[in-house]
Amino acid sequence: MRNTLFVLVLLSAVLVSSCNNTYIEGKIVDGFGKPVPEATVNVEGTDFVSQTNGKGHYRITYVPGDVHVVVSKEGFANSSFTTSILKEMRVDAGPTILYEIPPAEEVFLMHKGRYVELRKGVLHSSKQDVSDSWHYREQYVYSVTYNPEDITAIQKTEEDVV
Incomplete structure (x- = not known):
């Protein structure tokens, strides 16, 4: 048993x-x-x-x-x-x-493990038709216009930390 x-x-x-x-x-x-x-x-x-x-x-x-x-x-x-x-x-x-959702609806740069706000950045978007004879497709194009001083400020901050 x-x-x-x-x-x-x-x-x-x-x-x-x-x-x-x-x-x-x-x-x-x-x-x-x-x-x-x-x-x-x-x-x-x-x-x-x-x-x-x-x-x-x-x-x-x-x-x-x-x-x-x-x-x-x-x-x-x-x-x-x-x-x-x-x-x-x-x-x-x-x-x-x-991807972490940024803290605000602004334009951000991903830099060294964090989001950095581009204070005067402007997001532009446009839609383009990229269809061919067999398929209808649209392509979205995004670009950012930003103030170069923002990038300089980021670099200075990084230098100050080192």
């Missing part, structure tokens, strides 16, 4: 451990390459959810099939990717970038 019970417990443990061999893992970083802790990683349309650790790493167990993964964190723009998981497969999603 003891041997039968032992075999059943052992068999159950093997079955449970084999069910957890299918997962997606990766790292969430910001636009500057720094880890994003406590970001939520979710397989869309399911209850499969994970959170990143202090180094931005996550692992989310899932069943085989096509999945759409959504990454989110308050103060950041959401990011997502789609992948296919085969039977008992580990998917290394690699790094996923979350």
Whole structure:
């Protein structure tokens, strides 16, 4: 009787451990390459959810099939990717970038791990038709006009810190 019970417990443990061999893992970083802790990683349309650790790493167990993964964190723009998981497969999603939402609706320069406001920057946008005979497409073009003194001020600030 003891041997039968032992075999059943052992068999159950093997079955449970084999069910957890299918997962997606990766790292969430910001636009500057720094880890994003406590970001939520979710397989869309399911209850499969994970959170990143202090180094931005996550692992989310899932069943085989096509999945759409959504990454989110308050103060950041959401990011997502789609992948296919085969039977008992580990998917290394690699790094996923979350871009922090700037603190105001102004023009910013990304400089040495932070946003720097271009005080007199002006954002220009235009739409261009880039259709060909088979496809209709529009392309948006963005450009920024800024005060060169802002860039000089950033460089001086960096020199003062060193």
